[in-house]
Amino acid sequence: MKRVFFYGASIVFIFTIILSGCTPKAVPAPGTTSQGTISSTPAPSKPVVSAESTAWNTVVEAAKKERKVTVYSYSWVGDSGVAISNAFKAKYGIELDLITGRGSEFIERLKTEKRMGRMTADIFEGSPSHLPNAKDANTLTASASNLPSLQEAGVWAVEPLFLDKDGFILPFMSMVASPYINTKIIKPGEEPKSWLDIQQPRWKGQIMVQDPAISTGAYRLLAYVKYGVFTEDFLRQLNNQDIRFTTGLQQEAQLLAQGERALSLYLIDSDTASAIKDGAPIKAVSMKEGVLAQVMAIGQIKDNPHPNAAKLFLNWLFTQEGQKINAEAKGSGSIRKDVPSFSPPGAQVQTKLLVLTAEMLNDYAKLFQEKSLVKLWNR
Numbered sequence: 001m002k003r004v005f006f007y008g009a010s011i012v013f014i015f016t017i018i019l020s021g022c023t024p025k026a027v028p029a030p031g032t033t034s035q036g037t038i039s040s041t042p043a044p045s046k047p048v049v050s051a052e053s054t055a056w057n058t059v060v061e062a063a064k065k066e067r068k069v070t071v072y073s074y075s076w077v078g079d080s081g082v083a084i085s086n087a088f089k090a091k092y093g094i095e096l097d098l099i100t101g102r103g104s105e106f107i108e109r110l111k112t113e114k115r116m117g118r119m120t121a122d123i124f125e126g127s128p129s130h131l132p133n134a135k136d137a138n139t140l141t142a143s144a145s146n147l148p149s150l151q152e153a154g155v156w157a158v159e160p161l162f163l164d165k166d167g168f169i170l171p172f173m174s175m176v177a178s179p180y181i182n183t184k185i186i187k188p189g190e191e192p193k194s195w196l197d198i199q200q201p202r203w204k205g206q207i208m209v210q211d212p213a214i215s216t217g218a219y220r221l222l223a224y225v226k227y228g229v230f231t232e233d234f235l236r237q238l239n240n241q242d243i244r245f246t247t248g249l250q251q252e253a254q255l256l257a258q259g260e261r262a263l264s265l266y267l268i269d270s271d272t273a274s275a276i277k278d279g280a281p282i283k284a285v286s287m288k289e290g291v292l293a294q295v296m297a298i299g300q301i302k303d304n305p306h307p308n309a310a311k312l313f314l315n316w317l318f319t320q321e322g323q324k325i326n327a328e329a330k331g332s333g334s335i336r337k338d339v340p341s342f343s344p345p346g347a348q349v350q351t352k353l354l355v356l357t358a359e360m361l362n363d364y365a366k367l368f369q370e371k372s373l374v375k376l377w378n379r
Contacts (some may be wrong), residue, residue: 022265069313072125125172140302143170183261206261253272
């Protein structure tokens with residue numbers, strides 16, 4: 001069968017499949033081994049800067065004088081953004097200004113700001129399929145070696161250099177991505193149990209997924225092709241199921257809760273946790289072939305207006321305190337072993353987790369630029 005999506009189709013990737021089940025304990029995140037750490041991209045062997053050093057104290061004092069850090073953010077919307085902002089300000093007295101939107105829009109904004117020679121934001125946070133494009137556009141700067149919290153040894157479920165050995169792009173939140181159903185429409189026992197089930201006629205007109213023209217979410221489905229769960233033809237044939245395309249994960253979770261459609265092919269626990277806690281009739285579905293584990297990523301913008309405040313915020317985010325506050329606010333997992341997962345029961349799955357690796361994410365960043373799924377689904 002002809003393969004139309006992937007670079008280097010002749011290369012065989014061998015990926016780790018993590019432990020079965022998803023429990024309230026910390027869930028191993030993408031790229032982890034069975035022990036929960038990245039062996040291929042270890043943390044720096046020697047601390048470049050420590051929390052007690054004079055150099056770092058200088059950064060802290062300079063950050064307080066800058067008084068503000070601005071973030072282009074996909075994840076920190078609503079209550080989660082308030083929680084992160086309040087916690088950071090309470091600790092350092094520095095305002096956290098969150099400008100929320102989609103990653104593809106932020107990349108274009110960063111490119112425009114770079115041409116104008118005036119950067120607005122300090123930090124870019126979002127999908128690890130978008131941040132490589134920002135790095136390629138020369139709009140990010142390496143920050144890993146300047147953050148004392150990243151020098152901690154033995155605490156990482158996902159190593160800080162997992163996504164990018166050069167330290168431009170840092171994973172900061174682990175998540176589980178799976179299909180979700182509306183429980184008022186789909187009764188117990190009626191949910192799909194295999195990915196192949198969704199080709200059945202009963203699901204026609206009942207399926208939602210993110211629009212591949214504007215969101216990288218749908219591209220995650222290509223991971224299942226990599227794993228041999230289903231084929232490219234399977235994705236092509238979804239055209240026959242009258243898919244409803246959405247603008248992103250948060251809108252899709254809302255539409256699912258409202259009963260717009262019965263089944264979402266791809267939602268993540270951090271985007272559904274709040275709705276589930278509020279009683280929305282949605283729940284994650286366990287597929288016998290497995291579902292995806294992944295991360296969200298963050299990076300410091302090059303030539304940013306508040307460089308010291310940006311470093312201070314990033315450093316705090318990777319401490320045990322920052323990771324706990326973020327995981328609890330988002331209802332997600334952490335990349336640290338000493339912070340538990342806060343994913344609610346309705347977002348948990350009892351199945352194996354398939355690791356979404358850095359190599360795959362880089363592939364999908366390129367495929368998003370080429371709009372490969374747009375062509376496949378005639379969008």
